[in-house]
Amino acid sequence: MSGSWAIRGVRPLGGEPADLFIDNGELVDEEPAGAEVIDAAGLIALPGLVDLHTHLREPGREDAETVETGTAAAALGGFTAVHAMANTDPVADVAGVVEQVWRLGQDAGHCDVHPVGAVTVGLRGEHLAELGAMADSAARVRIFSDDGHCVHDPLLMRRALEYVRAFDGVIAQHAQDPRLTDGAQMNEGEQSARLGLAGWPAVAEEAVIARDCLLAAHVGGRVHFCHVSTAGSVELIRWAKGKGWNVTAEVTPHHLFLTDDVVSTYDPVFKVNPPLRTAEDVAALRAAVLDGTIDAIATDHAPHALEDKETEWAAAAFGMTGLETALPVVVAALLETGALDDAQLWPLVADRMSSRPAAIGRLSGHGQPLLPGAPANLVLVDPAATWTVDPARGASRGRNTPFAGRTLPARIVATFLRGRPTALDGKVA
Amino acid sequence: MNRHLLSAADLSRDDALLVLDTAEEMAQVADRPIKKLPTLRGRTVVNLFFEDSTRTRTSFELAAKRLSADVINFSAKGSSVSKGESLKDTALTLEAMGADAVVVRHWASGAPHRLAHWIRGSVLNAGDGTHEHPTQALLDAFTMRQRLGRLEGLNVGIVGDVLHSRVARSNVLLLHTLGADVTVVAPPTLLPVGVDAWPCAVSFDLDGVLPKCDVVMMLRVQRERMHGGFFPTTREYSRRYGLDARRLAMLPDDAIVMHPGPMNRGVEIAAEVADGVRSTIVEQVANGVSVRMAVLYLLLGGDLSAGSEDVA
């Protein structure tokens, strides 16, 4: 079980070197007797990462990912909690399914699994699912989303935003107007015109975000926007936050790092929903992470079976894996802005990848400051190490990383979940 | 030239001219009693068609046979492809059969790019989705040069469903490479967002463009677009963007009318225009064979990395 640890010379949030002590699953003041010692000189300690947006595929597509393999990947990526999206088969739209996923997470033990409940029955956008039952279940669901589908009906969205107020829930909207994106394959712009792929206009995302900001304000509900991908979306969210409305937003590591230029190979590993956008969008998203307009970075880890990706672009599934590359990609993207020094970088990463997502998901045990008394959920990062992404070496069953072959900064050295190592030296512990 | 021909953008100006010059020599074969050359004896060309196109397939087949290649037609209909075999498995099968070239027509943009990723032979894009159709552009350029004697400085209007047209994309790229000035003309709903980045001018007004055109190329309006809400009615489309006798009269005297076929007579082109002396539509078909012979020869004739030293 969870032993006791002395992590020596580590730099919490990139600050001055210090010793961290773990005993009985918590951070403690004094070095426990017989603690196992880790020489952490040069390493950074961050609170364990929290993902708001993970597809674990179980139940239904265990060939693509399972709770076991997905959470192992999460541990290797430095995560201590993930939110499992509802688009499984069967859909997580009743208490029974969310409790099943939650228990699978407990059994696997690599990180906490917090199921996301579907907003509507079968993700069909017609009737509200039993949101209250999922909230009251053992899984204690607080985030509801039809992710993969937009809750497009404005009346249904209004009711959902109103209804979840009763248990402090939040609707995580996948903002995509279905009519404007019928058959869409990639960002609509110069590249889609050249490549002859059906365009996915930015306005299809922005129009829904604008509407839902107004709806949330009107009913006093809490809305969260999944995987925001355009400069226009950032502007709208900034405007809504300026009004004091209860709006939060996430961005994926890949939208912070890649542009639609990569689509020119037609390699479906770059096919994702929402699509990769332009360099201007990437710059706006990075700026929004820096100034807090975007609250959280979430992976949208979407593993797929090989046969769903090794195909024509138009026939391929949307989605990329992300758990094992998230932190390094975010570090690379933020460093590219040139706006941060070391002392600013790590507190920002901790905030956007741990504290704020934990707050949005109402997770009390995660995203806490690394202080005595807090649950010992933390990750050790080697900021000086670089590594090359090899999809075959990951724990995820999905091989569809868009970063294959890229050399990234910052390596995850160890992850602790309530004092127990879940990853050590790049291996599942 | 590269090993594959996937996009008209793969061709440099020298490459494109080499294809056209070679096609001129190939055209002579059609006038001979024996319309056959031994050049590609022992090579295997696979026509891999995931979409029906009898004219393009036949044109490639004839071109390959005139060069003495062995030709295998692999059609999506009645083969394992229609039973859900993946493009990759099909590619591996063709690879195992020793295909030296795969001529691929596919409903998905970029499918030839994926195919080129999986096989060693040359891949020729014979039309992919709404992306490109480079040999069509080459035969169009060949036809223009044959009729008008030059390409440099020619004013070419490409009219119609530019958004979904692989012919338009390839022609804009190739004609720009060859020094022609292209204007695409269409209702705004049938132009892609991002067309501003193309090396051509854009207009919504056919009547304004016609008087300066040396070439006007009419694109086919696909039946599904007619009901896709891109324009109010077919009648309104033909009135604003169809080429009829009145508009034909607006063209300069020696201007030519092209169409990649198959035509919708009475929609984008009036019957009397299609059959008129300025129309190159029949020549385009004949030239298609010569141009495809040239491309097959240049891609397959030999190992392109070998030297070209001359020894008698």
Next chain:
Amino acid sequence: MTPAHASPRLGDTSPGSPRPVSGDPTTARPVLDTADVGRAVTRIAHEIVERNHGADQIVLLGIPTRGVTLARRLVTRIAAVEGTTVPSGSVDVTLYRDDLRLRGVRPLEETDLPPDGIDGRVVVLVDDVLFSGRTVRAALDALSEFGRPRAVQLAVLVDRGHRELPIRADYVGKNIPTSLRETVHVLLTETDGRDGVLLGPADVGRAPAGTEEAR
């Protein structure tokens, strides 16, 4: 795009432009000078007329590039002797070669047959150098598809030996014994600025001349 191979050096052999003179002319040794070339062409012209009892039935077809130039000169010489201009043209054998895979793709050169064709005529193929014989073999294949000549004869300025096929020339300007490691450069004023034949070492860094064709 997948640039699997470097582009061929297209500029080297664009249609109508001179073939490159391989080898280093400074180390090449002249074996025929301007006057020698002139005399050889004149003699071949006379021999063609003599062998065929006049020029009535003759068609001269040059193999590009220098064979075409030589054929044109022969037309002029025969006209001076006989007072008639014999039909002439060119036949590009590139598409009939058996060594495309080894030598790589080359731009095609012009095939230009006289308006009356070659049926029933005596076709004299003209080339600058006879070596392995494979070019002539390709030319014979090409001719058989253009028509049915009564007879085919072969005229070359230089025969350097090393035949790989049962082919011989009917008219030879000069027999030059060579080793396989040597190259023969034929220079003609129209393409090279002067007339002459040089014998030089094989090009450094390239395969010995002829070996590509020979295998």
